[in-house]
Amino acid sequence: MEQTYCREPNNELIPTHIGCRMCSLRPVMYGDVGWLKLLIGEGKVAEYLLRNSSFADVMAEENDAGEAVNMAIITAEGEPAGFVSALPVIDRSPAMPRWMLEFAVAERFERRGFATEAVGALSDYLLGRFALPKVVADVCDANTGALDVVRKCGFARPESRLAYMNYRHVRQGMRYHWYRMQPGRRALYFAKGLQYYRSRRFVDAAQMWYEALAYPRCEGTPYCDSLILANIGMAYSSAGWYVQARSFLERAAVMAEDSGYIELELMWIARQTGM
The missing domain is CATH 3.40.630.30 (Gcn5-related N-acetyltransferase (GNAT))
Structure with missing residues (x-):
């Protein structure tokens, strides 16, 4: 490297x-x-x-x-x-x-x-x-x-x-x-990703959330891996990058306790793309 x-x-x-x-x-x-x-x-x-x-x-x-x-x-x-x-x-x-x-x-x-x-x-x-x-x-x-x-x-x-x-x-x-x-870096990157998403910079948001995965989750915070993976998938879906979106959403669905909203997004992608 x-x-x-x-x-x-x-x-x-x-x-x-x-x-x-x-x-x-x-x-x-x-x-x-x-x-x-x-x-x-x-x-x-x-x-x-x-x-x-x-x-x-x-x-x-x-x-x-x-x-x-x-x-x-x-x-x-x-x-x-x-x-x-x-x-x-x-x-x-x-x-x-x-x-x-x-x-x-x-x-x-x-x-x-x-x-x-x-x-x-x-x-x-x-x-x-x-x-x-x-x-x-x-x-x-x-x-x-x-x-x-x-x-x-x-x-x-x-x-x-x-x-x-x-x-x-x-x-x-x-x-x-x-x-x-440094403690709390996952939360910082999550917040930056949210800012990009709200600005409709979907790919930038996905990349920022991907960076967040490199940092440990601090005890008591909601930023678990499944949530971040789902957000990445949603961002790529919003950007029209459906192959990448499906990959991250499927990973999130396996890990999430409540995967209903993830399954809905996967169904929507399937209808749009025929995948």
Whole structure:
């Protein structure tokens, strides 16, 4: 899947300080290159981090250029314990902008909560400050420490069929893109779709509702999959795209508790088209 880099962040929006309970985050600076190279080259970090030590050379430069958010993890005593980094990317198909997160702490600071606090704090900042709706951490199953961190920070693992293997790091085994998303995005896209539908922009409405399906349904909201699929079908029917309309309506009818109105629309399409 082809990826390109987004340009949303700029150096005015990169935080100068993020406070945590046991540590703090500050932007990586040029003077940090030395200890970052040592960190990236040691033990488990060298084994599991996808990028090599040259990453340390560009982190401060990326911050200055506003191309990424690279933060140093600093203990309460002022010692650098590690880093957490977020790079904005977008998949060409489907178009899903997101943050790709990487993090590491020195071995002597492991199992002390620094990585968990840093990943949680930066993820909260990114989802609250920028429009990119998703933070993704690429973690292999063998990296049990990183798995503990992303679980504690509320990341979800995608379904098993989405596991993959990085051909440059085959010995690490299967990997998953663990993710966190902004809450309520499904409702937002549903509302935008409704605006398009009322403006008789039926295809735009269908596409917006299709986007809504990519986001989880928040508890207590009415935006279930069957409702959205039915709306997509109705929109395509209104646009005269009857083949697409029938496909989505049939899927909705199987899932819906009350499919009467869906069946009526399918009957109308059948009369109009002879399908």
